[in-house]
Amino acid sequence: MPTSPSRSTNRRPASARLAAGVVVVALALVAFTTGLAALGSAQAASPAFHVIVNPANPATQVERAFVAQAFLKKVRRWPDGQTILPVDLTRDSAVRRQWSLDLLGRSVDAVKNYWQQLIFAGRDLPPPELPSESDVVTYVLHNPGAIGYVSGAAPLRGAKVLGFQ
């Protein structure tokens, strides 16, 4: 392995250092933009989240409003009469933040406030919160009426993806 040249004896000229710096910055920019593009294509390839239900659930597509009403426990029954069992991710989950804004139209904190109102008014209780997407999938697979959401890249292990309008 060659030894590093001494600074004093083999100093590169300023123009060379400038050129090297430009190249490094250019490479960094290329890498950054390439990464962004890759990230963008990855996001385009897999949606931000999947709405999943138990494979036994006959529903294949529901209204987006129905999903929101189910997670806020305004509706409690699937069209076939089965009890809807929504399940959430914990509040610090990025997927839940996105889910909350996109599907419920409110931030996670606003939804938390909604549940505080219902809890202390004696009206209802929030869905269980599970710490990982894997737990959500497991919950959905074990409960026929369950409905959950996971990121687009999460392994579904047989859980059915529900389409919604």
Next chain:
Amino acid sequence: MALALAVSAAGGARAEIAPPAPRPLSSLESPPPAPTEKPEPPGTPQDSPAPVAPAAAETPAEPPPPAPVPSAPRPDAAPPPPAAAAPAPMAPPAEFSLSGLPPLQVHAFASQGVIKSTKNNYLVRHSTRGSFELTEAAINFTQQLTDRLRTGLQLFTSQIGGVGDFRVQADWYYIDYRAADWLGIRAGRTKVPFGLYNEINDIDAARVPILLPQAVYPLLSRDLLLAQTGIELYGYLNLDRGGGLEYRGYGGTLYAPPPTPTAGTTVTDFSIPYTAGGRLMWETPLEGLRLGGSYLRLRANAAATITPTDPAMSSTMLSQRLVFDLWMASAEYARDDLLLAAEFGRWVGRLDTTTQPAMQASTVSTIEETDTRYYGMAAYRLARWLMPGVYYGGLFHDRAGLVGRQRHQHDIAATLRFDVNSFWIFKLEGHYMLGTGDLTGDLNGGATTDTLADRWFVFLAKTTAYF
């Protein structure tokens, strides 16, 4: 496996499955395999011999809801079919579960506030010199018995000026049976659905301001407006593209303390024969916007004896009949981190008083009053830890003989809500008040409200821990 299939077939058979001991989530084993074969249809004969617990036998068509966290497959059991077979659920680690039932949910809060007004005592006896008589605490227990049946209880204690006095009372308790989305019934003592926020008037964590607009949600009338004991019917209709419709109707009575008698007066009877009302709330197709109306009718009877200071004079019997009709129109827009709300109400009260002096004919007098009450409120969450809010509220009393500043009260308020963490909040609030219409002489040394200061400020701070 036969046990699991029986669950799906017989419904309530799930009740006989005792949840295994709580296990940490990390101990969860792999979920059932992906559906690679057609699941057995539920209710096949070989599934039915599963032992049936008494609870299941009583409610065969109504399984209890599963616990939030699914159980791992038992090592001695074959892997369950993926769809129809639901393995026995188990309780999550931090929850308490009675045998055979889903976890009992426990929630609580404790609040302590301080209030200081520049003039006039407001809500509490000594707000002008600063008062800590702004205390609330509650703990509630909710048990889901089956997927349609739930019961709950909240114990509440408070000290808001002279109201509450740290007595522990059942704030609400109920048995709730939700037959379908469109129809549920609750029996017990339930919060009164009046306007947008009446049910959370004493729950600091569930709102932005320390004081909800007092024109519409008067804290000192808590005993009359907050909860009723009786029956409530409720439901929700999904209107598809038309949004959703939430409706609630109730009827019952309430147990309020008798009014404080003046000197020389003895209250001999006080009762509230009934209170009834309802609320209709339309969740419009515009996401986050809901519009609605509420109505409440309350009747109270009172009887008193007035004993003159001169022993030579005879006592006078007094009987009163009071009827309130309260109307409220409501609008709320809650989208992302923005909250806008406005309400407008007319409250009509009619007091018939029959005076029966000794040895004389009785006379009847009537007093009618119509209050106009309203507010507009805005709040926006700037960060997870900070949510400022402002509102303007106003009330006008329309009653014969009432003039000047005591006819109205305007309230301009600004609040900062700090969410220190998920269980602890701190709030600061300031009010500019104009008028004395919402003040009482009782808190102000017996002064009449037309002699109290017309323009004044109120400052509050409050902290609440909750879970």
